[in-house]
Each structure stands twice: as structure tokens, then as C-alpha cells.
Amino acid sequence: MNQDISLPGAGPAVPRPSPQDAVEPAPEAIQNAWVQDWRAQEERALADPQAYWASRAQELEWSQTWDTVLDDSRAPFFRWFTGARTNIVTNAVDRHLLTARKNKLALIWVGEDTEQVRTYSYFSLAREVDTMANILRAMGVEKGDVVTIYLPRIPEVFFAMLACAKIGAIHSVVFAGYSSDALAARIDDSQSRVVITADGSWVNGKVFPLKDLVDEAVRFSPTVRSVIVVRNTGTTVEMDPTRHHWYHEMCQLPIAKGRCATEQVDAEDPLFILYTSGSTGAPKAIMHTHGGYMVGTYATLRDSFDIHDEDRWWCTADPGWITGHSYLVYGPLLNGATVFMYEGSPTYPYPDRWWEMVERYGITSFYTAPTAIRTLMRFGEAWVRRHDLSSLRLLGSVGEPLNPEAWRWFHHVVGQDRCPIIDTWWQTETGMFQITTVPTMPGKPGAAGRPVFGQEAAVVDENGVEVEDGTEGFLVLKHPWPAMLRTIYGQDERYVNTYWSTYPGLYLTGDSAKRDADGWFWIIGRTDDVIKVSGHRLGTAEIESALLTHPDVVEAAAIGLPHAVKGNAVHCAVVLAPGVEPDRHLEDGLRRHIAATLSPIAKPDSFEFPEALPKTRSGKIVRRVLRARALGQDEGDLSTLDDA
Ligand code: 6R9
Numbered sequence: 001m002n003q004d005i006s007l008p009g010a011g012p013a014v015p016r017p018s019p020q021d022a023v024e025p026a027p028e029a030i031q032n033a034w035v036q037d038w039r040a041q042e043e044r045a046l047a048d049p050q051a052y053w054a055s056r057a058q059e060l061e062w063s064q065t066w067d068t069v070l071d072d073s074r075a076p077f078f079r080w081f082t083g084a085r086t087n088i089v090t091n092a093v094d095r096h097l098l099t100a101r102k103n104k105l106a107l108i109w110v111g112e113d114t115e116q117v118r119t120y121s122y123f124s125l126a127r128e129v130d131t132m133a134n135i136l137r138a139m140g141v142e143k144g145d146v147v148t149i150y151l152p153r154i155p156e157v158f159f160a161m162l163a164c165a166k167i168g169a170i171h172s173v174v175f176a177g178y179s180s181d182a183l184a185a186r187i188d189d190s191q192s193r194v195v196i197t198a199d200g201s202w203v204n205g206k207v208f209p210l211k212d213l214v215d216e217a218v219r220f221s222p223t224v225r226s227v228i229v230v231r232n233t234g235t236t237v238e239m240d241p242t243r244h245h246w247y248h249e250m251c252q253l254p255i256a257k258g259r260c261a262t263e264q265v266d267a268e269d270p271l272f273i274l275y276t277s278g279s280t281g282a283p284k285a286i287m288h289t290h291g292g293y294m295v296g297t298y299a300t301l302r303d304s305f306d307i308h309d310e311d312r313w314w315c316t317a318d319p320g321w322i323t324g325h326s327y328l329v330y331g332p333l334l335n336g337a338t339v340f341m342y343e344g345s346p347t348y349p350y351p352d353r354w355w356e357m358v359e360r361y362g363i364t365s366f367y368t369a370p371t372a373i374r375t376l377m378r379f380g381e382a383w384v385r386r387h388d389l390s391s392l393r394l395l396g397s398v399g400e401p402l403n404p405e406a407w408r409w410f411h412h413v414v415g416q417d418r419c420p421i422i423d424t425w426w427q428t429e430t431g432m433f434q435i436t437t438v439p440t441m442p443g444k445p446g447a448a449g450r451p452v453f454g455q456e457a458a459v460v461d462e463n464g465v466e467v468e469d470g471t472e473g474f475l476v477l478k479h480p481w482p483a484m485l486r487t488i489y490g491q492d493e494r495y496v497n498t499y500w501s502t503y504p505g506l507y508l509t510g511d512s513a514k515r516d517a518d519g520w521f522w523i524i525g526r527t528d529d530v531i532k533v534s535g536h537r538l539g540t541a542e543i544e545s546a547l548l549t550h551p552d553v554v555e556a557a558a559i560g561l562p563h564a565v566k567g568n569a570v571h572c573a574v575v576l577a578p579g580v581e582p583d584r585h586l587e588d589g590l591r592r593h594i595a596a597t598l599s600p601i602a603k604p605d606s607f608e609f610p611e612a613l614p615k616t617r618s619g620k621i622v623r624r625v626l627r628a629r630a631l632g633q634d635e636g637d638l639s640t641l642d643d644a
Pocket residue numbers: 276321322323397398399400401402423424425426427428429448509510511523524525526532535536537
């Protein structure tokens with residue numbers, strides 16, 4: 001058992017699972033649902049998961065079919081649909097052009113200034129993707145090259161991701177709220193030569209200077225040759241004519257014109273890498289591939305959110321996170337849906353901005369995060385009641401546990417007691433939902449649901465033995481699934497150690513959970529040094545290394561503490577350099593330092609300034625003791641600590 005893992009996680013307390021709390025879906029919500037008899041489908045899929053996944057894959061197009069559905073001969077390096085050829089863009093865009101969907105809206109985009117609206121049919125989306133792909137090709141981007149995308153929530157992020165996929169390049173999207181240091185680390189690690197960014201992004205009425213941050217990040221980069229800049233805010237930026245290119249100018253060049261064929265790639269060819277925080281060390285580049293990821297995101301979105309052609313789908317996630325990849329860009333387009341994307345935040349200028357959008361654009365399916373629900377809940381129902389939300393059909397949640405109180409508010413106030421709530425538990429690594437519901441299943445406030453078709457999950461103790469229902473333990477997944485990560489880019493050994501070594505044959509999720517007697521899973525929280533703050537995934541190691549670059553800091557430890565709105569808040573214990581006195585001013589300085597070197601999302605809520613940190617004799621920080629102290633709880637067994 002990995003020593004780093006200790007129960008319980010920092011997540012909010014989970015109420016005792018009680019099956020009688022189940023909320024049956026309203027009959028009108030499930031009339032036309034794709035999955036009616038979910039028990040039968042669950043049984044069928046589990047009887048032969050490979051046959052099940054093959055049947056789902058057959059709903060999509062392949063230029064060459066597979067020899068094997070699942071090749072587990074080198075497990076845990078699983079390979080799906082081996083021998084097959086396709087491209088996720090063939091299925092997300094091209095195939096729709098041969099049907100009536102050609103003229104259907106693929107994307108409705110609304111700016112923070114809501115007078116700014118841009119819409120794209122599948123036909124025009126295809127043209128935009130071709131243009132971007134032609135430009136990338138002309139810049140020398142080839143199959144297998146990594147392109148870094150650092151863009152706000154604007155349509156070009158769709159074009160850029162799809163253009164990379166189209167030519168077989170690997171995209172690495174970096175959340176546009178990360179600092180230049182964090183961006184530089186990701187560019188260097190991935191060795192990308194091209195960066196796609198914008199002059200700036202709008203954040204609550206102010207410009208966030210993306211291009212300046214890129215300049216700082218690539219100043220010393222040995223790899224980056226070109227930076228493509230999308231004009232978004234109209235901000236003045238410095239353009240180095242040798243390697244900075246305005247996107248709108250490049251679009252006018254002859255090289256940008258004309259169609260660009262969609263490269264047919266091997267099902268196992270990489271589609272993207274996405275950096276995410278782990279327990280230790282630098283963020284890891286999770287790698288996903290074309291074939292399996294395509295099948296997994298397509299099938300899970302179709303089943304759980306019951307996508308139909310008349311739907312208008314809104315996933316509020318940023319493209320910089322896995323949710324944006326799987327369920328803002330790829331999953332919905334694979335299903336031929338109409339995607340809605342909004343540039344701004346839910347509370348600016350007023351806390352009814354999202355409801356205004358739902359009403360104005362007739363959103364049917366709305367997928368968001370618990371932290372946003374809790375934030376909006378605090379502003380009161382009146383903001384919601386101002387708007388006609390009768391278009392809504394389904395609601396969804398992701399990123400952290402949706403506590404029963406927030407579940408009930410979302411269900412009653414936003415969903416008017418008629419919209420099923422689909423809580424989706426999954427990870428950057430899993431690529432697709434793993435534990436969730438389909439609309440025909442009863443919802444249980446606070447529970448995520450059941451493993452997706454073809455998957456089984458279990459709750460085990462530290463020896464890998466399944467615990468009794470109702471008991472908390474480590475959540476593991478039993479079967480490989482098509483959209484699973486293939487490795488940590490360039491770090492195969494770390495991949496095996498992180499996910500597959502603790503319990504041989506089982507995928508270690510890093511979460512703790514309980515299962516109830518009906519087979520519903522209740523997620524509790526992380527058991528490792530990952531903190532989910534407002535649904536954003538942060539590693540204590542990253543926050544600590546950011547603090548250690550501050551001149552007044554000698555040692556630092558970061559932990560997550562329960563927080564009513566954010567789920568968790570960052571708390572830091574900092575040992576200061578001799579002679580430095582802690583005060584408000586210093587705390588603010590440390591916060592600003594973290595915002596500048598990592599990201600504003602990582603800013604600590606609270607600090608303590610001890611003389612020394614609790615450590616084991618081998619020098620490992622014992623976060624359990626810090627957590628107990630911060631919460632005023634019993635510190636437990638201290639006998640293994642270093643006396644100092
Ligand atoms: C999709 C995403 C993964 C971690 C995961 C867990 C937490 C995600 C959840 C949830 C409870 C849910 N998590 N969804 N916890 N209920 N519905 O968030 O990916 O950023 O990689 O984070 O998020 O702790 O292990 P990622």
C-alpha cells in the first residue's frame with residue numbers, strides 16, 4: 001500500500017447513504033430516452049464488455065476496422081481497436097456534412113459582452129477547421145508534433161483543437177488562467193514548437209493579458225518557433241515579426257485557403273496530452289488517443305445526457321480542463337449536437353447571467369460544477385426565477401461531490417423538479433464518465449451513481465479487499481475502458497506506479513467512496529495530495545514549490561480544508577526566514593506570489609506560520625497532523641514524528 005494514501009480525504013462529509021432518498025425521473029423527461037431498460041443494458045455490457053464496446057464503436061465511422069477490440073497483452077499498456085484507422089474529426093465534423101446536419105448549428109458562441117454572438121453550422125465549422133489546419137501545416141506542423149493552445153473560451157479553441165487532430169498533431173491545451181511559469185513548464189515538457197494564443201481574454205470586464213504571458217513563457221524556450229495570435233480583446237501587444245503571427249492575417253494568405261483532408265490515423269495514435277496535478281512532483285501529461293477516446297466520449301454523452309438532434313447543449317467547463325475536452329468539444333460534436341459556449345463567468349455582471357443565456361438560447365441540457373451551483377445558490381432563488389427556464393430538460397454536475405443541499409436546490413429551483421440531475425464522476429485520466437446515471441435511473445442527492453455500461457467499480461481497504469457496502473474505502477475501477485489514458489507522456493514507469501501498482505489489476509482512482517446497497521457510489525474525496533478547489537485540480541506539491549520561490553519562505557506545506565462553496569480551500573503552513581514577521585501584508589504578498597507563479601485559482605484561503613513543520617524522521621511532511629490542527633481535531637498518533 002502506498003504510504004502517501006491516507007483516509008479520510010479532505011472532502012465534505014457524506015451523509016449516510018439512504019436508498020429511500022432516491023428521486024424518480026419525471027415521466028416526460030425520459031419518454032424518448034435512448035436508454036430505457038438500463039438494467040438490461042448494464043447486464044448485457046458486463047456480460048461481454050469488449051463486444052459491448054465494439055457495438056458502440058460501430059455507431060461511428062472507421063476507414064479501416066479493428067483486428068482486436070482490446071489488446072491487453074502488455075497491460076497496463078492497454079490498446080483499443082488495434083489495427084483500426086479513423087480520425088476523431090472524421091466523426092466529430094466530416095461525417096455530419098454528408099447529412100442534414102451539414103446546415104445545423106454546431107456552435108453558438110456568446111461573448112462576455114453578450115452583444116457579441118458568433119454561430120457556426122457544421123459546414124462552416126469544417127471550413128474554419130480546414131483554415132486553421134492549413135495554416136498549421138504551412139508552419140511545418142507534422143503528425144505527432146505537439147501544439148500548445150493557450151486560448152480563452154472563444155470559437156478558435158474549437159478550431160485549434162480540431163485542426164491539430166485533423167492533421168494528426170497532438171494538442172496540449174493549457175488553461176488560460178495559468179501563469180507564464182506554469183505555461184513555460186508545460187511547453188518545455190511537451191517540446192512544442194507552436195503556441196496558439198490570443199491578445200487577451202475578458203475576465204469580469206477586464207483584459208487578462210494572455211499574449212504578454214506567452215511572451216514571458218517562450219522568451220527562453222529552446223523549442224517554440226511560432227506563436228499564432230488570435231485577436232480577441234483588441235489589446236495592444238508586441239509582435240515580433242520573425243515568429244509572431246496574427247491569425248486573422250494568416251487566414252488571408254493563399255496557404256490558408258482550400259480544403260484540408262482529414263488524415264486517417266491509427267486508432268492508437270495520440271490525440272492530445274493534458275497536464276494535470278498529481279500527488280507528487282510536476283504536473284503529469286495525461287495522454288489520450290483517437291480511437292478509444294472517440295468511442296468513449298461519444299457513447300457516454302449519448303447515454304447519460306440523452307443527446308438528441310433538437311438539443312442545445314451547454315457545458316460550462318473551460319476547454320483547458322478535461323471536461324472541456326471531452327464534453328464541450330469532442331463528445332457533443334461526435335453526437336452532432338448544437339454546442340453553446342459562453343465566454344464569461346456566471347456572476348458577472350449579475351448572478352443571473354447563466355439563466356439569461358439559458359432563456360435566450362433555449363438551452364436543453366446544462367452541465368456545470370458544484371462550486372458554481374453553490375455560489376449561485378447563495379445569491380438566492382430570485383435571480384433564477386426572473387428567467388423562463390422551461391427549455392431545460394437535463395442537468396449535470398462534475399468536478400467534486402454535489403452535496404445533497406446543492407443537489408436539491410439545483411433540482412428544484414433550476415430544474416423545476418422535472419429535470420433529472422446527472423452527476424458524473426470521472427477524471428482527466430479516465431477521459432470519459434466512469435460513475436454516473438442515465439436519465440431513466442433514479443437520482444440520489446449526493447451520490448454519483450453507477451459505473452458506466454461495461455465498467456465495474458469497487459471500494460477496497462488498504463489490502464485491496466472489498467469492504468462492506470456503506471463502508472468508506474479506496475475507489476478502484478475493475479475493467480479497462482476505451483477512453484482510458486494510455487500513459488503519462490514520456491513517463492511510462494510513472495504511469496504504472498501511479499495507477500496500477502497499488503492493487504495489481506485494478507485502476508487506482510485516488511478517491512475514497514462508499515457503495516450503498518443498491519450499488520450507487522457516493523464519492524467522498526481525494527485520498528492523496530490532490531486538492532479540488534472549486535472543481536479545479538491542484539497538487540499540494542505545485543503550491544509548495546511556488547511558495548518556496550518566495551524569498552521569505554524557508555519551508556511550506558499546503559493542505560485542503562473543507563469549504564462550503566469551493567468544496568476545498570487551500571491552507572498553507574509556512575516556515576518563514578529568520579527575522580520575517582507574519583502579518584496581513586505578508587500573507588497578501590504570498591497570495592500574489594502564488595497567483596503570479598502558478599495561477600490565481602491556487603491562492604490560499606488561510607495561512608499559519610509555525611516554527612517548524614511536523615515531519616517523519618525521514619523528513620516527510622505529515623499533512624494529516626496539519627489538517628487535524630487546522631480543524632481543531634485530535635492529532636492522532638505522533639510517535640513517528642521527528643521530535644523537532
Ligand atoms: C472530470 C474531472 C478528477 C477528480 C476525481 C474526484 C473529483 C470529479 C466528481 C468528483 C465527486 C464527481 N471528481 N467528478 N468527485 N463527484 N461527480 O473533474 O477531472 O480535474 O482530473 O479531477 O475530481 O476527486 O478524482 P479532474
